[in-house]
Amino acid sequence: MPSDEQLPHILLGINAGSSSVKFALFTVPREAAPESRNATQILTAEVAGLTSPPAKFTFQSHLTSDSSINFKKKELDEGKINSHEDAFDHFISHLSSTEIPISDSLTKSVSTSDISHIFHRIVHGGPFQSGTHLSKKHIDTLTQLSDLAPLHNAVSLPLVQKTNDFPNPETSNIAFFDTSFHTTLPASSSTYLLSKEHTKNNSIRKYGFHGLSYAYTLHLVSQYLDKPEDKCNIIALHLGSGCSACAIKDGKSIDTSMGLTPLQGLPGATRSGDLDPSAVFHMVSKASNVSYKVAGAEGITVSVAEKVLNKESGWKGVTGESNFAVIVERALKYEKEGKEEDETFKLVLDVVVERIVGYVARYYVRLGGKVDALVFAGGIGEKADVLRKRVVEGVECLGFQIDGEKNEEADVDGDDKVVEIGGGNKDEKRVLVVKTDETYQMARELCSHEKFWNPQDE
Numbered sequence: 001m002p003s004d005e006q007l008p009h010i011l012l013g014i015n016a017g018s019s020s021v022k023f024a025l026f027t028v029p030r031e032a033a034p035e036s037r038n039a040t041q042i043l044t045a046e047v048a049g050l051t052s053p054p055a056k057f058t059f060q061s062h063l064t065s066d067s068s069i070n071f072k073k074k075e076l077d078e079g080k081i082n083s084h085e086d087a088f089d090h091f092i093s094h095l096s097s098t099e100i101p102i103s104d105s106l107t108k109s110v111s112t113s114d115i116s117h118i119f120h121r122i123v124h125g126g127p128f129q130s131g132t133h134l135s136k137k138h139i140d141t142l143t144q145l146s147d148l149a150p151l152h153n154a155v156s157l158p159l160v161q162k163t164n165d166f167p168n169p170e171t172s173n174i175a176f177f178d179t180s181f182h183t184t185l186p187a188s189s190s191t192y193l194l195s196k197e198h199t200k201n202n203s204i205r206k207y208g209f210h211g212l213s214y215a216y217t218l219h220l221v222s223q224y225l226d227k228p229e230d231k232c233n234i235i236a237l238h239l240g241s242g243c244s245a246c247a248i249k250d251g252k253s254i255d256t257s258m259g260l261t262p263l264q265g266l267p268g269a270t271r272s273g274d275l276d277p278s279a280v281f282h283m284v285s286k287a288s289n290v291s292y293k294v295a296g297a298e299g300i301t302v303s304v305a306e307k308v309l310n311k312e313s314g315w316k317g318v319t320g321e322s323n324f325a326v327i328v329e330r331a332l333k334y335e336k337e338g339k340e341e342d343e344t345f346k347l348v349l350d351v352v353v354e355r356i357v358g359y360v361a362r363y364y365v366r367l368g369g370k371v372d373a374l375v376f377a378g379g380i381g382e383k384a385d386v387l388r389k390r391v392v393e394g395v396e397c398l399g400f401q402i403d404g405e406k407n408e409e410a411d412v413d414g415d416d417k418v419v420e421i422g423g424g425n426k427d428e429k430r431v432l433v434v435k436t437d438e439t440y441q442m443a444r445e446l447c448s449h450e451k452f453w454n455p456q457d458e
Contacts, residue, residue, distance in 0.1 A: 270314045
């Protein structure tokens with residue numbers, strides 16, 4: 001068995017959702033110089049269904065196809081895994097009792113003492129400009145931010161607290177934030193015209209989200225176009241169960257569709273997106289009543305209105321269906337057969353396309369027409385060729401074109417992380433599909449900042 005000095009650094013990434021926790025394991029050679037430090041992903045795992053037991057566990061080594069190690073959707077004993085903390089404990093227990101490939105030449109179980117860094121994706125970073133070590137003071141600040149994002153930060157806090165008490169005192173506990181990429185927003189983009197009395201010393205403003213995804217998307221597009229990041233102008237779309245758009249000028253976010261919380265902007269699977277604020281009071285009696293407990297977050301509650309707009313709206317709220325592929329399928333069926341039961345699905349698709357087209361056009365103007373590429377990312381952005389086609393056709397007047405065959409065949413699940421689907425030549429505005437990876441972006445940021453390897457530098 002090799003000594004600790006011979007083992008690579010092992011990094012554990014954690015991405016907590018409302019009903020699931022995703023894990024990823026990376027290695028970094030101990031001998032790597034700071035300027036050449038790179039992370040290699042060796043494993044992914046997930047515990048899903050925390051709010052609808054029994055929970056299900058998946059475990060996938062990236063260095064072997066051995067079915068005795070890898071498995072999908074193994075049901076866990078009902079009643080035993082009920083929280084994010086339970087999910088973490090189950091993952092750590094399985095990891096420490098399973099021999100997995102660490103490299104081409106080393107296979108071993110991974111104990112808590114082997115993990116040098118744990119890093120978390122936190123949705124709302126509030127005042128934090130970049131990733132940070134999680135001191136008690138910083139954790140207290142994140143706890144207070146639950147007032148701004150009770151449906152988003154609250155589920156991460158139990159794991160932040162738990163990993164801060166990790167058995168190995170040498171393990172670094174780090175947070176990365178979806179808001180950090182948007183700290184470059186100009187005041188004209190981030191300011192709401194509310195009185196100072198109501199903005200609480202300017203904490204009520206646009207923060208923007210999906211920043212880790214946008215940072216990685218920018219990185220991939222920069223490589224693909226062979227153009228420095230600080231010279232890239234792109235309109236990026238992160239389209240999944242949550243949807244947003246971002247205008248990136250010279251590698252910096254200058255506007256984005258999400259605001260104080262992820263609710264503003266484009267509609268999502270369960271989010272309403274933009275609407276007249278007065279609609280809340282017409283729609284929900286006693287809308288400000290606090291009556292909804294946030295799953296997985298002890299003592300955190302939100303108003304009825306927040307619950308309705310975040311959890312009971314969007315395309316699922318309208319159709320009862322959260323899978324966007326089904327929305328598209330039923331919409332196309334209506335266009336072909338005209339059956340009344342499919343009409344609502346057609347309406348939802350039209351609304352989503354129209355809203356995206358509106359933001360693309362708006363950001364095209366913000367960038368002064370100097371746009372290197374329109375970029376689709378996220379689960380829907382990667383898969384929904386019909387949506388991509390209709391969005392690009394909707395902004396064809398701006399100079400974007402789509403190649404129907406390339407669009408239908410676009411696949412970023414293989415070796416290619418960027419695929420071109422535009423119909424013009426390479427000197428014109430490009431249309432790209434990108435395989436984004438928020439967890440890998442966190443690992444990249446961790447590797448590139450010396451403060452995470454020498455805490456005294458922070």
